[in-house]
Amino acid sequence: MIKSAVITISDKASKGERIDESGKIIQQMLKTIDANIMYYKIVPDELDDIKNELLNLCKSGFDLILTTGGTGLSPRDVTPEATISVVEKRIYGIEIAMISKSMVHTPFGMLSRAIAGIRGKTLIINLPGSPRAVEENLSIILPVIPHAIEKIKGSTADCAHEREKLVKKNEG
Numbered sequence: 001m002i003k004s005a006v007i008t009i010s011d012k013a014s015k016g017e018r019i020d021e022s023g024k025i026i027q028q029m030l031k032t033i034d035a036n037i038m039y040y041k042i043v044p045d046e047l048d049d050i051k052n053e054l055l056n057l058c059k060s061g062f063d064l065i066l067t068t069g070g071t072g073l074s075p076r077d078v079t080p081e082a083t084i085s086v087v088e089k090r091i092y093g094i095e096i097a098m099i100s101k102s103m104v105h106t107p108f109g110m111l112s113r114a115i116a117g118i119r120g121k122t123l124i125i126n127l128p129g130s131p132r133a134v135e136e137n138l139s140i141i142l143p144v145i146p147h148a149i150e151k152i153k154g155s156t157a158d159c160a161h162e163r164e165k166l167v168k169k170n171e172g
């Protein structure tokens with residue numbers, strides 16, 4: 001079981017002015033990889049609030065933290081900056097995969113600043129705020145998340161073996 005947290009970053013949702021559809025989509029999709037969502041919170045687009053949430057969840061031993069929102073270009077979009085200040089290692093492949101998937105649907109996908117990285121034994125991934133973009137992005141990276149978490153925790157399992165299992169699963 002993957003100990004997971006979902007953080008929605010939205011000024012409007014934090015004030016109750018908007019329903020958080022993206023957070024709900026993430027929670028539904030995580031169930032397909034046997035993730036246990038043990039924490040969910042909506043926070044405003046405030047750098048220190050986001051950073052503190054991430055740090056506290058990492059200290060609490062979460063395997064996976066997924067954020068949604070705050071990855072665009074507006075002045076209030078500070079999720080990437082908060083995440084960069086927390087992670088110790090970036091995972092560029094996840095970032096590239098999400099941007100590539102987004103660009104299949106819209107050229108605006110290239111404007112995403114989402115970050116993926118590791119702090120300690122926690123995988124942190126920023127997702128866009130749009131429900132549709134969350135589903136598109138998460139669908140492309142979801143299959144590798146369990147293996148990534150195993151590796152972060154120190155698994156010495158051969159990646160080639162895991163790749164074959166993933167290929168067979170997708171074929172069947």
